Amino acid sequence: MKINVLDSSIYNLISAGEVVERPASVVKELVENSIDAGAKSVKIEVFSGGKSKIRVTDDGAGIAKDDLLTAFLPHATSKIHKKDDLFSIQTLGFRGEALPSIASVSQMTIISKPKDAINGYSISIKDGKSTIPTEAAAKTGTTVLVDRLFYNAPARKKFLKSPRTEMGLISDLLAKYIVAYPQVAFRLENGKHTIFNSSGRGNRQNALFEAYGKNIAEQMIPFDLGFLSPPSLNRNNRAQYHFFINGRPVHSRELSLVVDEAYFSFMPAHRYPIVFLFLDL
Ligand code: ADP
Numbered sequence: 640m641k642i643n644v645l646d647s648s649i650y651n652l653i654s655a656g657e658v659v660e661r662p663a664s665v666v667k668e669l670v671e672n673s674i675d676a677g678a679k680s681v682k683i684e685v686f687s688g689g690k691s692k693i694r695v696t697d698d699g700a701g702i703a704k705d706d707l708l709t710a711f712l713p714h715a716t717s718k719i720h721k722k723d724d725l726f727s728i729q730t731l732g733f734r735g736e737a738l739p740s741i742a743s744v745s746q747m748t749i750i751s752k753p754k755d756a757i758n759g760y761s762i763s764i765k766d767g768k769s770t771i772p773t774e775a776a777a778k779t780g781t782t783v784l785v786d787r788l789f790y791n792a793p794a795r796k797k798f799l800k801s802p803r804t805e806m807g808l809i810s811d812l813l814a815k816y817i818v819a820y821p822q823v824a825f826r827l828e829n830g831k832h833t834i835f836n837s838s839g840r841g842n843r844q845n846a847l848f849e850a851y852g853k854n855i856a857e858q859m860i861p862f863d864l865g866f867l868s869p870p871s872l873n874r875n876n877r878a879q880y881h882f883f884i885n886g887r888p889v890h891s892r893e894l895s896l897v898v899d900e901a902y903f904s905f906m907p908a909h910r911y912p913i914v915f916l917f918l919d920l
């Protein structure tokens with residue numbers, strides 16, 4: 640059979656299958672890009688659980704006009720330049736896949752202005768085609784609008800849950816980032832309702848309060864690697880096991896087992912603690 644190099648529109652769709660599972664994965668990628676851009680403040684606006692619209696606005700470094708189109712090419716990243724960079728990654732992203740992937744399964748608009756630029760510029764991408772950058776009023780930073788997620792991927796769209804459930808996954812995700820990045824002020828809005836509005840003052844204990852409320856924050860026990868719940872504060876699954884390695888959220892079977900074991904003799908059967916563990920390696 641003839642061997643064929645996939646063109647970028649097909650390649651992006653395949654990688655979207657891995658990167659973009661649901662609205663919460665879009666929010667994760669966009670928020671991580673904002674954090675990587677050094678944002679001090681990130682606003683996330685969600686409509687219908689992200690099924691109709693997600694807009695993320697930050698006050699980070701911005702994207703220069705000439706880079707706006709490049710950012711949507713597969714493997715386009717400003718975070719890695721040479722082989723050695725792979726061994727000292729300081730950012731959450733580095734593979735250059737999120738923007739082209741998300742854009743391939745939605746209608747996306749980006750407005751951005753770097754600090755030293757006079758004007759902002761905006762581009763829109765639809766059906767794999769991008770408009771040329773046009774001047775747009777903007778403050779320093781970046782706004783990414785993701786409209787009609789999975790409009791061209793009906794199988795994916797069908798698999799999404801109710802707006803309420805999708806919103807729940809987004810707010811769980813945000814709560815986690817609020818605690819992990821207390822120096823960033825996050826605001827999460829569900830339509831007209833504000834779900835989170837963290838101060839970004841940099842105090843992790845305070846961030847825990849802002850994300851999880853007074854009741855949980857007061858019971859959690861701080862220690863040098865994070866926070867642990869007393870055995871009396873527990874859940875029926877491990878969804879509140881939060882592990883971060885060098886600031887990056889990770890899933891780790893090994894770490895989960897360590898927590899299970901440490902709590903084993905204190906915990907009722909099939910109950911699990913709330914744990915935040917921040918490891919620097
Ligand atoms: P990655 O994060 O792996 O580099 P992405 O596809 O997520 O890849 O983003 C591509 C590039 O677009 C980034 O490397 C960055 O230069 C730029 N970019 C994306 N989002 C933002 C943002 N919110 N602020 C500034 N630059 C951004």
Ligand code: MG
Binds near residue numbers: 671672731737738
């Ligand atoms: Mg990224």
